[in-house]
Amino acid sequence: MKSNLASAACLTGLVMIMGPLLVHPGAAGSLITGTVKASGLSTNAGAVVYLQQAPGTFPPSTETMDQKKMQFIPHVMAVVAGSTVKFLNSDPTPHNVFSPDNEKYNLGTWPQGQSKDYVFSKCTKFPCAYTQLCRVHPEMEGFIVVLQNRYFGVSDREGKFEIKDVPPGSYTVGVWHPKLKGQPKPVVVEAGKSAVVDFTLAR
């Protein structure tokens, strides 16, 4: 499951208009929002904020990470363990995908329009961060963060994030960033209310 702030905004609108008529049990205001401040960096984007542990099982999904205009898009993606990521090449030049992290993999090199899949099923200690690199273009860099559950969000340029549909309960919210570190924070989510958690990240 990929974080999608656009749909999150839409969901917020639905909550406001339809309120208690929503069927989804976690949608009645069970929202965690906040801001991430990336100290010293020119952007606050790219921080993954997530619930460290949530009860239940979470089905994997299939997501796409594109290689377009010589960049991994999105630059940072979070997925539930067991999910499949389809690495698409949208550039006219061949691209390669490999990761030096965790179990390490090299998917090879392929031309425009083709893609290769990788299943992130080997993570045993969450979160597992995989740096995505391209041997053909050493400056390209992306990140995939594998998590235990689907309750996560990725910060935008202003540092804002949303975690939607969180069931009521007490959790620990963690944060992962490609360059910086932040301390986990406890949060209590009550039905029909939003919780706010802010982070300041530093080296």
Place this chain on the structure above:
Amino acid sequence: MADLLGFGGRAALRALALTLIGVCAWDVGTASAIPAFARKYATSCQTCHSIFPKLNAFGVAFRLSGYRMPKETEEMVKEKPVSLGAPAYKKLWPNAVWPGEISSAVPLALNVKFAYVNTSALNGDGSTATSNHDFQFPQELNMFAAGTLGDHISYLAEVTFVENPDTSVTVAIEHANLAFDSPFGPENLLHIRIGKMMPNVVDGFQEMQIMTGAGIDSLFAYNPIGPNGGTGLAGDASPSPIALPVSVRGIEGYGIIKHRAMWVAGVANGISPGTNGRFDGNNAKDVYARFDYKLGGMGLDGDTGGQKEIPAQNWRDDSLRVGAFVYRGDGSHINFPFTLADGSAITIQDTHFLRTGLYASLYVRDLNVIAAYVRGNDTLSQFDEAAVPLAVVDATYHAWFTEADYVFYPWLHGAFRYETVSNGDPGEPSLRTAVFNASALIRANVKAIVEYRRDLRHGENHSLNGVMRFAF
């Protein structure tokens, strides 16, 4: 030049040389204002310079930190660099090239100097030669490239173009060096520079940290070589004797300890050029070292933790910095030709030379007083034309200068400098020179200077120059 004429006309020629070198010394460049950094950080020249090229305390820290802002963060760099490899490639080394960066724009900058020159010089026959109202527009152009290559590498290159009166152009590589900045250990504890560079053994009393434009000849242009020791300035002798080097080809390590102390150690070619296309005059290497400590003001690495109050004026830095340095050279097998008063030709080798010195810089509000002292000792071995040893002379000279720079307004500064050399040859009187300077910033990167320089022993030797400098 004096060497070829024997002792008879040397005194007057020495005075002439003092003036001529004084004029030429405008051309002895060191790293100057570098607008490439203004573009990179989107900041004014005055962030680092009180009046360019004179560095303020922040500029000193920027230079010593490897052309980086103290505690630099990514958001400080407004001109985003181009990646030469994602940071994650560090994990793959040695199976991948270590990642680096280059600036997105070519980090070039130009510094242009116009001079309106008026000089008077005492000739060997006692007459006076004057040259007035000479528009040296331009006198020189310096092209700089400087910046960082990722986290731990920085570089500086400077090429100077001087247009000569006969329309020929002299091109010189003033600097070309690469530095490995804090490759390991605490930040700024170790920097390693390699290339042609201003050695940090003379940091603090050359162009970047004094207001006056003329070079400090008593320290840098003195010729310590003569049958009984040095008698005057070196001029354009080749090979070039060393008093203190303006630049060296070598390898240097330096670092900052606990914000306040600086160490320097280096090895350099020494007297040059050599024969057969060599830059070095012999196989021996010169070595140098220095240790400084700064009390008060901003730390040498830009640390402000020790300051009770950080002054709003960028030139203020109430502090005292003191240093001691040593430079040791070996000029064996490098022959300096010399003609004695009786017409006989000899050669002299400066087989061992040692420079020991002290440096101090005091800031009190709008006043900066800088001083340096050098004791030079030379073992001068004389040989006849058949290379038969004649004599060995142990000569010692003493040179010092002091300069007071004062800020009247942020755009208007004044300076006075006094310098002197007690010759190595005890039979020769001391050289004494005074320099007055007024510098005005028309813009942060456009400067007008009026500078008067006078030989205090021979008043016929003087110069009055108007200079316009601009950097972009």
